[in-house]
Amino acid sequence: TQLLEQSPQFLSIQEGENLTVYCNSSSVFSSLQWYRQEPGEGPVLLVTVVTGGEVKKLKRLTFQFGDARKDSSLHITAAQPGDTGLYLCAGARQAGTALIFGKGTTLSVSS
Amino acid sequence: DVKVTQSSRYLVKRTGEKVFLECVQDMDHENMFWYRQDPGLGLRLIYFSYDVKMKEKGDIPEGYSVSREKKERFSLILESASTNQTSMYLCAMRAPEGELFFGEGSRLTVL
Numbered sequence: 001t002q003l004l005e006q007s008p009q010f011l012s013i014q015e016g017e018n019l020t021v022y023c024n025s026s027s028v029f030s031s032l033q034w035y036r037q038e039p040g041e042g043p044v045l046l047v048t049v050v051t052g053g054e055v056k057k058l059k060r061l062t063f064q065f066g067d068a069r070k071d072s073s074l075h076i077t078a079a080q081p082g083d084t085g086l087y088l089c090a091g092a093r094q095a096g097t098a099l100i101f102g103k104g105t106t107l108s109v110s111s
Numbered sequence: 112d113v114k115v116t117q118s119s120r121y122l123v124k125r126t127g128e129k130v131f132l133e134c135v136q137d138m139d140h141e142n143m144f145w146y147r148q149d150p151g152l153g154l155r156l157i158y159f160s161y162d163v164k165m166k167e168k169g170d171i172p173e174g175y176s177v178s179r180e181k182k183e184r185f186s187l188i189l190e191s192a193s194t195n196q197t198s199m200y201l202c203a204m205r206a207p208e209g210e211l212f213f214g215e216g217s218r219l220t221v222l
Contacts, residue, residue: 031209033210033211035211041216042203042213042214042215043154043201045210048208048210088153090154090211098167099156101146101154102153103151103153
């Protein structure tokens with residue numbers, strides 16, 4: 001059973017478009033993290049959200065944690081080719097426990 | 112900068128060989144993890160360790176073992192490699208704030 005479902009699995013868009021990636025679960029998480037991974041590299045943390053309803057902004061990236069702490073979204077405004085990569089959400093059921101990862105969303109932004 | 116170093120970026124082994132994947136962190140953190148990453152399956156947790164000589168099974172421990180003799184080093188061992196263990200292996204260390212720092216990955220091919 002996949003505890004964290006990410007959608008879409010693949011996304012191919014043009015530079016300047018907006019997009020949203022979703023991370024959903026039927027389980028409650030104490031926190032959710034978003035990572036970005038480039039080919040040949042390990043994932044790198046973008047953000048951690050811990051409070052239900054929380055919204056965090058990182059330049060053109062907006063992250064939201066659902067009120068019930070079961071889902072999260074990542075919205076990118078005016079995507080650029082440098083945003084290309086694999087986006088992974090990861091959640092901790094309890095603080096200090098091992099992270100559970102979604103299967104990831106592969107984003108390709110062409111100029 | 113935090114650094115997690117994996118000993119080999121690329122390995123090619125034959126079925127039945129013993130394989131050692133080493134991971135070293137340059138901080139003094141307790142928690143270290145081994146994941147494997149496969150297309151369409153995301154990151155799956157193999158084993159983790161929360162202190163020296165301590166280990167816990169993750170979601171897919173079969174066919175693997177680990178060693179944590181020193182705090183900075185966490186090794187993944189494949190006692191008898193099989194073709195279905197061909198994968199990208201990612202080591203990670205967790206900072207006290209919850210962020211995972213990953214190594215660059217070790218791509219293993221078992222022939």
